[in-house]
Amino acid sequence: MRETFARWSDPALTLTVGGVGITIPPPTIRVGLQLKAMYADLLAGESADIPDLPALLLDGAQLPDRLTAFEVQHIARTAAAHFGGGPALSEHVWRSLDPNRDEPTAPTEPVQLLGPWGWYDPAPRAYGDDDPGGGPYNPHTGYRQWCNDPADTPDKPAMALTWSELFERWDAVVCDFQQHYGVDLDELADTRSITWLETRLAGLQExxxxxxxxxxxxKEAPRELP
Structure with missing residues (x-):
């Protein structure tokens, strides 16, 4: 409950580079949904168009002039992971590279990292419901090089429905906002933040x-065996 309040009271993402705190405000609903769709496609193993993340996310951030191009890209990738995939994923992306390095070694897709056996996804449940997330994944053995401590894995998400499932029934989302909140999402897509939308989506479950x-x-109803 306290975590939910913290996200509501301070929805921005703050990163520290060279001892300087950089605050990135949450994107609008339209931009946030673009990021959610991108991560939904990537996590489903599908191709996804990767937008210009610095232009999309950092226009409202106060960035120090001394940042290198790599640092700006790494900050933007981390922000995309935070608002598109969640805090746990953004922490993995942020810690995967040293933001003070001169040259990037990460791939252009922010959800993928390079390991001994090729690209892999560090996110929990990337390779099964019991996958806690962690280090490089060996496709030959089906195991990671190392795994997160179970205590570090994210709690059950606020939404029981995945973003892929929500996008498939987006008409239901739009109609629910109109009926229960008296809100036309089309009119707010470029003025309200993605965190504003997420809070109210979770409320619709109740x-x-x-x-x-x-x-x-x-989705949660038990299925009978044939």
Whole structure:
């Protein structure tokens, strides 16, 4: 509960480079959904268009003039992971590289890192529901080189539905916002933040007759064996 309040009271992302704190405000709903869709495609193993992340996310941030191009890119990748994939993923992306290095060694897709056996995904559950996330993944053995401590893995997400599932039924999201909140998402897509949207999406799960609640119930209902 306290974590939820903390995200609401301070939704920005703060990173430290060379002892200087850099605050990145949350993107708008439209930009945030673009990032959510990008990560949903990448985590599903599909190709995704990677936008110009610094232009998309750092226009509202106060960046020191002395930052290198690599540092700017690394900050933007971390912000994309934070607002598109969640805090746990952004921490992995941020810690995967030293932001003070002169040359980048990361791939252009922020969710993928290079390991001894090729590109791998550090995020929890990337290779199965029991995958805690962590280091390089060996596709021949099905094991990681090292794994996160289970205590460090993210809690159960606030939304039972994944972003891929929400995008498939986006009509239900739009109609629920109109019916239960009296809000037209089209009118707010470029003025409200993605964190504003996420908070209210989670709230729709608690409304018994909302479309999101009905979809959640259908997903969580036990399936009978044939």
């Amino acid at each position: 409304i018994p007759d909302s479309r999101i609640r009905i979809l959640t119930n259908a």
